[in-house]
Structure formats: structure tokens, C-alpha cells
Amino acid sequence: MLDSGQYNESWQHVHMTPESSAGSALALNAAAVLPSHTGKFSRAYHSWDDPFKRFVRASSNKPYRHITPEIGEVVDLADSQQIFANWWETKFS
Numbered sequence: 001m002l003d004s005g006q007y008n009e010s011w012q013h014v015h016m017t018p019e020s021s022a023g024s025a026l027a028l029n030a031a032a033v034l035p036s037h038t039g040k041f042s043r044a045y046h047s048w049d050d051p052f053k054r055f056v057r058a059s060s061n062k063p064y065r066h067i068t069p070e071i072g073e074v075v076d077l078a079d080s081q082q083i084f085a086n087w088w089e090t091k092f093s
Helices: 018-027 050-059
Strands: none
Touching: 018 050
């Protein structure tokens, strides 16, 4: 799990941006990454779904698996084939 939400330029030393999280995942040689501080509510000045959009885009073509479950969805870390829908694109539109 890597911090990927509730970001603001003024808080850059407190919360990472989605792009920073993607870079950190590479530096850590992570096999999988689940973005945190995302999706439930937004205390920052970005939309609630912006962290998902940016994290998925920043994670494209990276060697790690990005895990983006809907809130409450079960994640089986042993199942490397488990697929997560981009639920934020359709859930509340």
C-alpha cells in the first residue's frame, strides 16, 4: 500500500502524488501496489476519483501489478490473476 491521494503541492512532504507512488513502487521493486488515501472522500482540492485516474495512468506498462479494489471488495493477494475493474469510471456517473 502506498499513499496516492489527498495530495496538494502545499502538502508535498506529507502525501505523495499518484505519480510519486508509481515511482516509489518501482524503487521498491514492488510486485503489487494498492493506492491508499483514495476513493472514500476527498479532503484535498482534487476530485475524489483523480487519484485513481492518475495512479492507473502512471502505473501503465510498469512491472508491478496495480490493485484498485472497490471499497469493500475482497483482495486475494495470492491470486496474481485477480482483475479489478476501473469502477470509479462508471460507479457514480
